[in-house]
Amino acid sequence: MKKLLIAxxxxxxxxxxxxxxxxxxxxxxxxxxxxxxxxEQVNERLANQNKRIKEEVKEGxxxxxxxxxxxxxxxxxxxxxRAMAAQNGGHITKLEQKTLxxxxxxxxxxxxx
Numbered sequence: 001m002k003k004l005l006i007a008x009x010x011x012x013x014x015x016x017x018x019x020x021x022x023x024x025x026x027x028x029x030x031x032x033x034x035x036x037x038x039x040e041q042v043n044e045r046l047a048n049q050n051k052r053i054k055e056e057v058k059e060g061x062x063x064x065x066x067x068x069x070x071x072x073x074x075x076x077x078x079x080x081x082r083a084m085a086a087q088n089g090g091h092i093t094k095l096e097q098k099t100l101x102x103x104x105x106x107x108x109x110x111x112x113x
Contacts (some may be wrong), residue, residue, distance in 0.1 A: 036091040042081050042100045046074050049104065052111045061112070073107050 056062035
């Protein structure tokens with residue numbers, strides 16, 4: 001719970017400053033470089049986890065409530081990834097990628113249980 005609150009606080013700070021950048025037009029062309037290798041890796045993992053969750057529900061191995069909770073966690077990771085990218089000219093740093101992957105690992109470990 002404490003980690004979730006810290007992550008939410010970090011996201012709030014990052015989101016607020018990215019909105020400030022958007023208001024001043026500081027990142028027009030490089031706002032979202034979705035093909036940046038580190039962003040691509042994080043987002044491919046999120047897409048894979050989404051498929052795994054849907055498959056578990058389809059097979060009856062996961063409740064819809066648990067799936068909704070896991071999808072919500074993945075959406076929060078995606079929002080955090082976007083906020084980080086907005087801070088860094090459309091890409092994420094290696095440390096940010098590591099942080100996001102650690103969060104994804106926690107969600108991934110809950111799939112298939």
